[in-house]
Amino acid sequence: MDNNFHIFPSETFIDLCLYQYGHEKCTPGHLFGPATRNHYLFHYVLSGTGTLMATNSKGQNVNYQVRSGQGFMIFPGQITTYVADIQVPWEYVWVEFDGLRTTEILNVCGFSKDAPVYMAHSREARKKMADELIYISQNSEQSPFHLMGHFYLFADLLAQSVARPQPAATSKMSDYYIKEAINFIEQNFQNDISIEDVAAVCGINRSYLGRIFRTSTGRSPQEFLIHYRMTKAAELLKLTTLSIGDIGSAVGYENALHFSRAFKNVYGVSPRAWREQHR
Known part of the structure; x- marks a missing residue:
């Protein structure tokens, strides 16, 4: 199997x-899964064909045939298996991503656990x-920054290619x-602010916000x-040698224990362990 695989450095x-992100030219019958992911993955099939087996919104397993010129989206926590065709195995490029604007991309493109297959309407895009x-x-x-620039171009072209924008x-x-x-x-993230403060600045109530x-x-x-x-x-x-307590204070946590707990909930490890892993 010919492939390259890279971890984004930031x-x-x-x-x-x-x-x-990466590129794979699979051998006949090459299989990945069953597995779940922590983020979104998009695969675009350059050539060949294969089968995606994925759970839908009801937890039922569904099979999808995906061929050259198509692709598929994998969702966080979704159980998936995908296998290359025996006769004409697929070759694909893929990206794993997440972020605050991901929901907007999925809505514009019409992706969901019940509709994970990408089918373009614009060949040029x-x-x-x-x-x-x-x-x-x-x-x-x-x-x-250079790679993220191209990733934003990818996201824009992905939306253009499906040519079915959803109402805002x-x-x-x-x-x-x-x-x-x-x-x-x-x-103001470094200050002791509440969601009520955010809503008040906007002039609306917390529930509507x-x-x-x-x-x-x-x-x-609150999650944001x-x-x-x-x-x-x-x-x-x-990037710094500040103590864990000072960093917690710098991002709005006077209590170091509360900061460490919040950090571990997001990154899966303590601030100290994360620093050791990323030195």
């Missing part, structure tokens, strides 16, 4: 972030999208509220605030 992007995935897989030596879930006014909320969090925020980003305002703080904490752990 986890500090918030709207969208790459985690891993599909080809450009594939070119971006190939470029990412072949240029791992480029900087994280929020009005222009609610978009304004969300932008104001995010700006307030980004400028929570509803439109989750619709737009897939996360509650915690994730943003932990992302900033990870930057400080990696």
Whole structure:
């Protein structure tokens, strides 16, 4: 099996972030799974064919035949197995990603656990999208900002190629509220702020803010605030020699135990262990 596999060198992007990416030219019958993933994975089939076996929204296992020019989306926590055809095994490029704007991408493209297969309506946009995935897989030596630039181009072309945009879930006014909320969090995350404070800045109540925020980003305002703080904490752990307590204080946690607990909930390990792993 001819393949390349790369781990993205940064986890500090918030709207969208790459985690891993690669290219595989599978041998006949090559199988991966059953397995679950922590993030979203998109595979685009360059040639050949294969079968995706994935659980749907009801937990039922469904088989999908996927061929050249198509692709498939895998969701976090979804049980999947995929196997290359015996006669004409597939070759594909893939990206693992996540972030606050992921829900928006899925909605625009129409992906769900009940509809995981990618089928383009624009051949030109599909080809450009594939070119971006190939470029990412072949240029791992480029900087994280460079690769993320191409990943954003991929996401845009993915949406263009399906050519079936969904009606916006929020009005222009609610978009304004969300932008104001995010700006307030980004400028005040290091302070002792609450979601009531965020809602007050926007001039709306907490319940309405929570509803439109989750619709737009897939996360509650509280989850966004915690994730943003932990992302900033990870930057400080990696780039400075500040103590764990000082870093916790710098991202809004006066209690070091509370900070360590929140960090572990997001990253799966303690701040000290994360720093050791990323030195």
